[in-house]
Amino acid sequence: MTLQSKTYGCQSMTGELRRVLVRAPRAEDLHGWRMCGWRAEPDARRIAEEHEAFCALLELAGAEVVHAGSHADGNPDAIYTYDPALVADDGALLLHPGKECRRGEVAAMAEDFERAGIPRTGELQDPEWAEGGDCCWLDERTLLVGCGYRTNEAGIARLRALLPEVEVSAYDLPRWRGRGEVMHLMSLISPLAPDLAVVYAPLLPTRLAQLLEEREIELVEVPDEEFESMGTNVLALAPRVALAVEGNPRTRERMERAGVEVLTYRGDELSKGDGGPTCLTRPLLRV
Numbered sequence: 001m002t003l004q005s006k007t008y009g010c011q012s013m014t015g016e017l018r019r020v021l022v023r024a025p026r027a028e029d030l031h032g033w034r035m036c037g038w039r040a041e042p043d044a045r046r047i048a049e050e051h052e053a054f055c056a057l058l059e060l061a062g063a064e065v066v067h068a069g070s071h072a073d074g075n076p077d078a079i080y081t082y083d084p085a086l087v088a089d090d091g092a093l094l095l096h097p098g099k100e101c102r103r104g105e106v107a108a109m110a111e112d113f114e115r116a117g118i119p120r121t122g123e124l125q126d127p128e129w130a131e132g133g134d135c136c137w138l139d140e141r142t143l144l145v146g147c148g149y150r151t152n153e154a155g156i157a158r159l160r161a162l163l164p165e166v167e168v169s170a171y172d173l174p175r176w177r178g179r180g181e182v183m184h185l186m187s188l189i190s191p192l193a194p195d196l197a198v199v200y201a202p203l204l205p206t207r208l209a210q211l212l213e214e215r216e217i218e219l220v221e222v223p224d225e226e227f228e229s230m231g232t233n234v235l236a237l238a239p240r241v242a243l244a245v246e247g248n249p250r251t252r253e254r255m256e257r258a259g260v261e262v263l264t265y266r267g268d269e270l271s272k273g274d275g276g277p278t279c280l281t282r283p284l285l286r287v
Contacts, residue, residue: 008118008284010087011140011166013191014236015286020058021112022281023068023079024051025270032074035101037180038273042076047269051079054265054280061237061263066116066284070108077102080275081282082186083132084109086159089140091119093162098129098150109282118284122162130155133184133279134173138215139194141166144208146185148173171205182274190232190278192260193239198222198251200232220254233276237263243277245270 007019027044055065072078077099084105086093092113094106110120124130134146143163145156147170160168176183188204191197197212198220212219222231231251235243240260244252245267252262270280 006285008087008091009089010283010286011089011137012286013137014193014239016238017061017063017283018287019064019066019285020281020283021066021068021081022055023081025079029072029074030076033076036077036273038076040272042269042272050266050270057243057263057265068112069115070111073104075101075104077273078105080279082279085282086132086135087118087284088163091121093121094123095130095132096124096128097131124155124158128155128158130159133186136186136189143168144185145170146173148183149179150184171208174203186278188232190234192236192242196258198232198234198255200227218258220258222251226251230271230276233278235277235281245276
């Protein structure tokens with residue numbers, strides 16, 4: 001497959017984003033917000049407007065935006081398309097979320113992958129748990145995985161089996177506020193370039209902090225007051241070009257000081273389920 005004809009392949013968090021899968025929030029799915037643990041009920045009109053504006057920024061950055069056509073079946077979490085699968089260079093790995101109400105998203109995303117021409121190369125099943133938010137490519141041969149309430153050791157072992165040419169490095173996640181709260185690995189780190197990442201240092205696993213230091217990766221540290229407003233949840237559109245949710249001025253200033261061009265979007269409604277720009281996208285192709 002030539003570079004010009006390539007439509008999938010994404011063993012990177014920071015390569016130029018060329019193709020991405022998103023799911024528009026639909027009014028008929030929002031009634032499940034309590035079931036999914038959203039902080040408040042989203043406004044159907046405003047969340048749709050925010051998502052349209054978000055997609056426009058992705059297109060402006062040069063990405064082909066592929067819209068999911070499968071049914072969400074009353075699950076508002078399905079707009080967070082990063083979690084049900086990974087897309088590696090050979091195709092899609094279907095995951096098995098630790099959050100039980102999200103498990104139906106996997107079969108729905110498989111339908112969307114088929115329509116988008118993305119082959120399926122493997123899948124996880126009980127008792128193997130893994131969510132995309134716990135998976136972070138440090139480079140094309142290194143996958144960082146968080147082990148916590150949403151991703152377990154059996155899921156990590158299965159990822160190692162499905163990605164034999166990749167070093168899958170696992171890190172225990174902090175308990176933080178327990179099983180009911182979202183604590184993914186990518187709550188703590190978002191790569192911005194091969195040599196740059198935004199992190200929340202106080203909760204970063206020590207072994208991961210040591211690896212980043214060994215790799216000479218510069219860290220942009222999120223201040224305490226901007227952690228829960230998702231200062232760490234940043235989507236790289238290309239090396240040192242980032243998309244972030246509005247409302248974290250100190251983190252933005254620190255990224256810009258590190259040479260990052262920062263674009264922002266309004267996410268008052270989109271973030272009520274504790275999902276930022278990374279969560280809202282399933283990258284299909286980066287180059």
